[in-house]
Structure formats: structure tokens, C-alpha cells
Amino acid sequence: MTLIARAPAKINLSLHILGRRDDGYHELESLVAFAGSGDVLSLDPGPALSLTVAGPTAAAAGSDNDNLVLRAARELADRVPRLTLGSFRLTKLLPVAAGIGGGSSDAAAALRLLAEANGLPLDDARLFAAAQATGADVPVCLRPRARMMRGIGERLGDDLILAPLVALLVNPGVKLETRHVFGRIGLQPGQAHHGAVHPELAPDLSTEALLARLRRARNDMEDAAGVLAPVIGDVLAVLGAARGCRLARMSGSGATCFGLFDSCRAAARAMQVIRRDHPGWWIKSTLLR
Numbered sequence: 001m002t003l004i005a006r007a008p009a010k011i012n013l014s015l016h017i018l019g020r021r022d023d024g025y026h027e028l029e030s031l032v033a034f035a036g037s038g039d040v041l042s043l044d045p046g047p048a049l050s051l052t053v054a055g056p057t058a059a060a061a062g063s064d065n066d067n068l069v070l071r072a073a074r075e076l077a078d079r080v081p082r083l084t085l086g087s088f089r090l091t092k093l094l095p096v097a098a099g100i101g102g103g104s105s106d107a108a109a110a111l112r113l114l115a116e117a118n119g120l121p122l123d124d125a126r127l128f129a130a131a132q133a134t135g136a137d138v139p140v141c142l143r144p145r146a147r148m149m150r151g152i153g154e155r156l157g158d159d160l161i162l163a164p165l166v167a168l169l170v171n172p173g174v175k176l177e178t179r180h181v182f183g184r185i186g187l188q189p190g191q192a193h194h195g196a197v198h199p200e201l202a203p204d205l206s207t208e209a210l211l212a213r214l215r216r217a218r219n220d221m222e223d224a225a226g227v228l229a230p231v232i233g234d235v236l237a238v239l240g241a242a243r244g245c246r247l248a249r250m251s252g253s254g255a256t257c258f259g260l261f262d263s264c265r266a267a268a269r270a271m272q273v274i275r276r277d278h279p280g281w282w283i284k285s286t287l288l289r
């Protein structure tokens with residue numbers, strides 16, 4: 001029987017960098033949420049592991065053998081004796097190297113499918129360990145619901161039921177590798193990064209109160225990403241000037257940016273205008289959760 005999982009885009013509504021650890025990784029504090037749309041992954045369980053990738057951004061994702069889906073499956077197989085594997089099919093729809101964790105979400109979806117095929121509970125520690133070994137952003141994608149993420153991505157808060165957030169995601173078509181953006185920030189191992197503390201997020205905030213908190217937060221990777229890809233400044237300006245946009249910010253290490261809108265109608269209107277003016281940009285409207 002074919003098992004199917006969605007791999008939704010990950011959005012960093014905030015991303016504060018607290019410093020750089022001695023091992024080179026950066027300590028983060030980030031409110032992460034997930035879009036309604038993303039890639040789609042299926043698994044036909046069986047003894048051998050394989051992957052085929054199709055879809056508009058399949059070529060951009062690189063060689064199938066290096067795909068994070070296979071890397072996650074191998075990490076789990078190293079930890080679980082006699083794991084049933086199988087044939088994965090990935091339909092790649094999200095832009096690649098885009099700050100919305102497409103590869104991480106695909107890897108997490110692969111782990112969920114393998115858990116289902118093997119009767120493993122989602123809170124099995126080996127699943128979390130395989131996620132961590134695959135990439136810093138994979139653990140948060142295992143259970144794709146809004147939550148705070150800390151450490152380098154391994155310290156996860158409880159599910160947050162956020163007030164409805166209508167978002168427009170915009171990617172200008174420039175790939176940005178995460179490590180280059182962290183490199184551009186230029187922190188030395190062991191060095192702290194100073195900035196205002198992250199606002200507290202109570203679970204029952206109204207949309208207005210949530211937006212006010214988010215405005216006090218920031219994405220500390222935005223300036224560095226903007227130097228590497230100046231078009232990010234244009235995307236933020238276009239989103240920020242759109243009617244009904246309450247907040248425009250970059251997600252992760254970029255270059256995808258999001259605008260938060262008053263209503264689905266306002267987001268749809270802005271999408272039409274931005275599509276007309278920038279036909280080469282990838283644009284998606286979605287509810288975040």
C-alpha cells in the first residue's frame with residue numbers, strides 16, 4: 001500500500017541569533033510556523049531503499065543520491081535494526097535553497113512515513129536522533145505545527161495554536177545557501193550576538209497582539225542575505241507596500257520573504273499585483289499554522 005505525506009514549507013516568523021558555539025553552529029531563537037502547501041512524498045514500503053524525484057523544482061534539488069529524503073532514511077536505518085524501507089517518490093514543488101526548509105521538511109516527511117511503515121511512534125527517540133543527524137532544521141519539521149525552536153534547532157517548544165495568519169510567500173528565484181549567509185554574518189566561534197530579547201508568546205494571543213509581538217522580533221539573517229542577494233530588499237519593499245500587508249520579513253536564511261495580511265482577500269489582491277509586476281517570482285498565498 002502506498003503511504004503519502006505532505007512536506008509543508010517552514011516559515012521562520014522570527015529568527016534571533018544569540019551567538020556562535022565553539023563548534024561553529026549558531027544558537028537560535030525562532031518562532032517557526034508551517035504553510036498549507038509544500039512538497040508531496042510517497043512511500044511504497046519494501047526491503048530496498050530508492051527515490052525518484054519529479055516536479056517543477058526537482059532538478060534544482062540536486063542529485064537523488066544526496067537528497068535529504070535518502071539521507072534521513074539511512075540515518076534511521078542506522079538506528080533501527082531490520083527497518084522496512086521502500087521506494088520514495090518526491091514531487092518537488094517548493095523553491096530550493098530558499099529559507100523555507102523544503103529539503104528539511106522532505107526529510108521529516110520521509111521519517112514520518114518510515115515510522116508509519118514500521119509501526120514506530122512519532123515520539124520514538126531514534127526518529128528524533130535521525131532527524132537531528134540529517135540537518136538542524138529537520139527536528140522542527142517532524143511535527144509541522146507552530147512552535148518555538150531554540151538551540152541549533154533541537155530544543156522545541158510545545159504546539160502553539162496561533163491566531164490565524166494569512167501569508168503571502170515570495171521567492172525572487174535566487175538560490176541562497178544557508179552556510180554562506182551564516183558565514184556573511186561573520187561571528188567567530190564562541191562569540192555572542194547582541195540584540196533585544198525575543199518577545200514572549202502566550203498561547204492565546206489575538207491576531208493583533210501576535211502581530212505586535214512579531215513586529216518587536218526580527219530576522220537576524222536578513223541583512224547578510226540582502227548583501228548576498230540584493231533583490232531581497234526589493235521583495236521586502238514590494239510586500240511591505242502592498243495594501244493590507246501588516247508585516248513583511250524574510251524567512252530563514254532567505255531568499256523567500258513573507259507578508260502577513262489582514263485577510264485572504266487582501267493577500268489574493270496583493271498576489272495578483274505582484275504576479276503582474278514580477279512574473280518571474282514564485283508567489284504562494286497560504287494560512288500559517
Ligand SMILES: C[C@@](CO)(OP(=O)(O)O)[C@H](O)COP(=O)(O)OP(=O)(O)OC[C@H]1O[C@@H](n2ccc(N)nc2=O)[C@H](O)[C@@H]1O
Nearest residue numbers: 024025026099100101135136137152178179182252253254
Ligand atoms: C537557517 C535555518 C533557520 O530555520 O533555516 P534555512 O534557512 O536553512 O531554511 C536553519 O537553522 C538551517 O537549518 P539546516 O538548513 O537544516 O542546517 P544544516 O543543514 O544543519 O546546516 C547548514 C549550514 O548552516 C549552519 N548552521 C545551521 C544551523 C545553525 N543553527 N547554525 C549554523 O551555523 C551549519 O554550520 C551549516 O554550515
Ligand SMILES: Nc1ncnc2c1ncn2[C@@H]1O[C@H](COP(=O)(O)OP(=O)(O)O)[C@@H](O)[C@H]1O
Nearest residue numbers: 061062067068096097098099100101102103106
Ligand atoms: N529534498 C530536497 N529538497 C530540496 N533541496 C534538497 C533536497 N535534498 C537535498 N537538497 C539540497 O539541500 C540544500 C538546501 O535546500 P533547502 O532545504 O531547499 O533550503 P533551505 O535550507 O534554505 O530552506 C540545497 O542545496 C539542495 O541541493
